[in-house]
Every structure is written in C-alpha cells, then in structure tokens.
Amino acid sequence: MMNGWGNMMGRWGTRYGGYGMIGRMGIFMPLIFGIGIILLGIFLFRHSTSRVHTGTMGKQSGKLSLNIFRGVCTMNNNLRKPMKKILLSLSLLLLTLVFATNTMAASGGLEQDSGPYHIIMQTNPENLMVNQAGTMTMIIKNKATGQPVTGAQVMMMPSTMVSNASNSASMAGMDMSSGRDKQGGSPMQEQSSMGSMAMDPGTYMMQGMTFNQPGQWNQAITITSPLGASTVNFPIAVSKSGPNFVLIGSAAGVVMLTGILAAILKKKKN
C-alpha cells in the first residue's frame, strides 16, 4: 500500500541528497524508453502516410480519380500535423505515466504489524548514504481499529549491521542527534506538524540520524502505550556516498561505442 506521507518534507525532503542508485538509473532508462516511443511513433506514422499516398496514386487514373487523389492527399496533409501533435501529446502523457509509475514503485514506505500495532516507516531520503543526515518517520496505528496511536513512548534502539557492503570489520554503528536513554535507545518525538504542514496523528520522527558504514542495517524500535509494548525491526539499506561508477561507466561506454561507430563511418566515407 502506498501511503500519503512519502517524502514528508515535500521538495525539501530531498535536500539531504535523496537520490539513490535506483532513482539515478531510473532517470534515463524511462527517458530513453519514452524518446524511443516518440521516435518510433513518428517514424511509423510518417511511413504509413507516405504509403497511403503512393498506394492511392498507383491505383487511380483519370481526371476524377486524380481529383479524389488530390482530396486524399490534402486530407492526409491536413490530418498529418494534428496527428503528429496528438501522437506527441500521447507520448508525453505515456512518458509521464511511466515515470510516475517508476517513482511510485520506488517511493513506498515499509509496513509491518507488531503486537497490537500497525507501523509504517519511511526514511528521508529514501536511499540513505553513509554519513548523510536522514530522518526516520513512523506512523503508528492500532492494528485492530486502524486508529492512530498517540502519546506512545517510541524508542529507537541502536541499529545493528546485518551485512557490510565494504566487508569492513568495523561496526561503529549509527549516530543520532538526540540523547540516548539507559538502554542505549533514543526517543522518537511525536510530531503534529512540521513547519506549516500538518502531520498525520500518530506520527513519530527521528531527525539527524547518520550511518557511518554502507550495507544492510537492522533498526529495532520499541513501542510502549496503553495497548501494550512491542518491538519492531525494519531493514535499512545504506549505500556508499562515493561516485556511481555504474552510471559513469554506462555513459562512457555509450560514448565509446559511438566513437567506434563514428570511426567506421569515417573510414567508409573516406
């Protein structure tokens, strides 16, 4: 299920660099796909209209049929421009939908049931990077009634690393800006608003969390309220903050291949 608080801070939510690898790669894959559709559409349309012209001319003879042909040609020419515009508009719409779907797929929060609670968790940015400040937001609801749980004590426990992307032995863990309690947990603050924006009831937030290593982390959160106490675990993927070599390599690869093609064409030309 998609929830309505994806990217809670709206446009500013991404100012900490919410731009993971999927997003980065996702930018140009649909772009290429969309432009491909447009090019193909226009090519097919042009191809089909030129065939209509030739076909009509080949079959018709005499003055009357020539006039009919003229009519067909005029109609085709008249139709061609609006059709092209319609085709382009449709392609644009399709393109937008493809992107929207792509984004929708990438922006879903994690949801879990734990004890009497239904919890939705999201980080901002969605794809956290090493040493980059992020925000974790949770909406806690009563599993039975679907009502938001307010006034609960929500503790974020020290996160543990499940797998280390850099295979480093060090596990310095996660830092949080707020203080820890005796058990080493940090309380998540209930938020009713953020700036001028009202938040859903039952929203708890932890700002300024940073991870000092890339890899898969496990985040345990304990919730205590009159409904009872429960602990829930969420996986958090932290990626490296270095350059995206896949992207750079892809761009360089395309340029290299084009360079080879250009060299062949140049040789042929000479």
Add this chain to the structure above:
Amino acid sequence: MPSNKQPLNFLNYPLLKRFLKSSLYPRIFQWITVLVFGVIMVETLAGPTNVGENFGSAATWVLWWPLIPFFFFLLGRFWCGICPFAWVSDLTQKLFGANLKVPNFIRKNGLWIIDITFIFITWSDHIWGIVESPRGTGTLLLLILGGVMVSALLFERRTWCRYLCFLGSLSGNYSRAGMLELRADKDTCKSCKTRDCYKGNAKTPGCPMFEFPMAMDNNANCNLCGNCIKSCPHDSIRLTPRKPTSEFWSMSRAHFEESFLAIVIVGIVFVQNITMLDFYPSFLKWVELILGIANQDIVFTILFIFAMTTPVLLLFAATAFSKRFAGETLRNAFARFGYAVIPLDLASHMAHNLFHLLAEGKATYYTFMGLFGVHLEGSTSFIADPTIQIMQYFLVVAGTFGSLYTAYRIAKKNYGVSKALSVCMPYLVVIMFFGILNFLTFTVRMAMRM
C-alpha cells in the same frame, strides 16, 4: 521617411573588433568555463553528498543558473559560445567525428524533442530532487555531456547545440528578447561569392550553428562565437544594440514549436515558484486529500501536467477569441503571439533566481573554500530579503509590461493599427493573468536551495 542614421555597431571599436577576430576569442572564456566545469563535474559526481557542502551544486544552481537569464538578456546566446559542452563538442568532433549530415528527423523535430526533454527535466527535478542532490546534478551534467559527445562523434558542426540542447532552446527564446544582435549587411553579402561565414575557410570554420548570417533575422541560433566576424572577407558583420523584445514584432516567420516552448515555460516557472513557497507542502497534502491519491509524487505529476497545459490552453483560448478579428488560422495566430509571453518568462525566471543568487550566493564562496579544507560558516545572503523582494516585483512588472507591449506590437505589425487592439486584447488579458499570478508568488518567501 526612412532614417539614414546607422545603428551603433560595436565592431566599429577597433579594440573590440581585434579581440573578437583574434584566436583568443572565445577560447579564453572557454578555458575558464571548461576548468570550472571540470571541478563541478568531479564535485557533483564524487564530492560531498550534502548539497550545502558541495561546490558543484552551489556553482551550478546558485551562481550559474540564476546568472544565465541575465546573460541572455544582455548578450544574447553569448553563453552558448563559451559553453564548456560546446568546447567538448568541437574537440570530440575534431579528433573523432564522422561529420555526417544531420538527419532530417532531428532537423524537423529537434525543437519538439527539446520541448519534451525540458518538461521532463523540470518534472524529474521535483520528483528526484536533482537540484538538491549533488549526485543528481552530476547525473544530469553527465547525461548532457554524453549526449554532446555522441552527437559530436556522429554529426557535423554543433548538432547538439542547435537541435537538441534543452538549454540552447531556452536561451534561443530568451535571447530573442535581448538587447544585442549580430547581423550581416545584406547589401554587402549579395555580392559575396565565397560564403566563408557559412562554409568556413582555411583559418576559421563555418558557422557551428548552421546559420547563414545574411539570412538570419533572429537571435535564436546565433551564439556569438565570432566565426563569421573572423571569416567574413567583406566586414559585413555588425554587432548592434537594440530595443529589448523588438525582435518579436519585426520577425517575419513564427514557429509553432518555439511559441509552444515559450508558453510551456510560463507553466514551468510557475511550478518552480510555487513549489518553493512555504505553503506548498500543505497545499500538496490538501490536493492529496481532495483527489484521494495517497502518493505525493503522483499528485505532483497531476499538478504538473495541469500547470503545463493550463497556459497552453489559455493561449489557445485567447487565440480562438482573437481569430474573429485576425482572420488567421489557429495554429498561425498561436505561433505568432506565443512569443509575446517570452519577456514575462524571462523576467519571472530572473526574479525567481534572483532570490537564489542574492540570498544564497555566498554559499558558492563557502563551498569553494571548502575545496581547500577551509570551513566557513555564516549567512549566505548578500542583501536583505525585502530588498530582493522589491527587485523581484520590479522584474515581474517590467516583464508583464514587456509582454503586453510585445503582444500589441505584434498585432499592430500584422493586422494594422485599427485592428491591433481588438486582435491583441484576449492575449493582453491572458498575459495580465500570468503576470498577476507570478507577482503573487513573489509575495511569499521562497525556500532556499542550499
């Protein structure tokens, strides 16, 4: 009675002419931009991921992007002449280029591809936060660099800059409202046999933008690279100042695609403005509730489509009303009057980015010092917000009046004085509406980029 007074020609200044004719121009500027661009690329692709610490992001979005519309207004497409991508294109082509003819498809549909790319990039900025993410900025620059190199490897001259660069199209539109023009003296050119300005000669290549200065009647595709100044054996080229926006009412050919982009930019600038206002998150949430769609990105996409299509539809509606008096086809009238919104586009773009330049400009210096390990903190603004706001108001009002005047002059030129007001009235109403809407967005404080 026609005036015999010759317009001021900057090329009559010997020092400037010598500089423009020398090999230093535009190389000396290109070297600087290439150097800075190299640093920006490295920083955005591999530097700090926090936008507030990244020099590449600051230099791109707080310095370059806000300054560029002012360049277009004052100096036409001069930026395109010194653009680092153009340098990369020339170098790649010189070393490895196959120099094929530009395919007809690109020549005919280039502007549409640009229109779509421009809309897409604006949309994706809001969805993926390109501006707020150094990696996003790096990705965008890398994709542009890739596109530039691919087109330079395959096709002749600066195919990318002329037919595919989304910024080139924007600059083409904006520079048409600008104050500087490069033209050739038609009388001198008539007797020319060599056509060096287009073909090039042993010393200087031909026009990289596929333009023939003698036939050039607008600024859209002249990047002031100076090749024609260098190669013309008859000193036919003139570089003259002119009244801002005068090109729109003196031009003979109107292109639907260019007008379409101009009117789409109204929507784009509006989206840029409104999404940076304090109340925007609450507004987005409200729309979510109204539409019953629980995903902000989808809601934004719907609003975005609405914002892009509304100005187009309004201009079409104005054209439909105006058609009664003009007696022209919808397409032709739309194409003709679409240019009238460019002054407002340019002014709104300037006003929006003026805030980033003046309220966040120092971030460029702080992050630049960060490259050398010097950590600086402090206010990023040069002047107080209320002063910036007054400047924004001034720009939007000036842009609105510029657009209103342009619409009137277009009508006057094409339909005569008697019909001018009735033909342009629907456009004046629409432009006024856009102007007021833009003005209102500047009454609310904007969010910062850095």
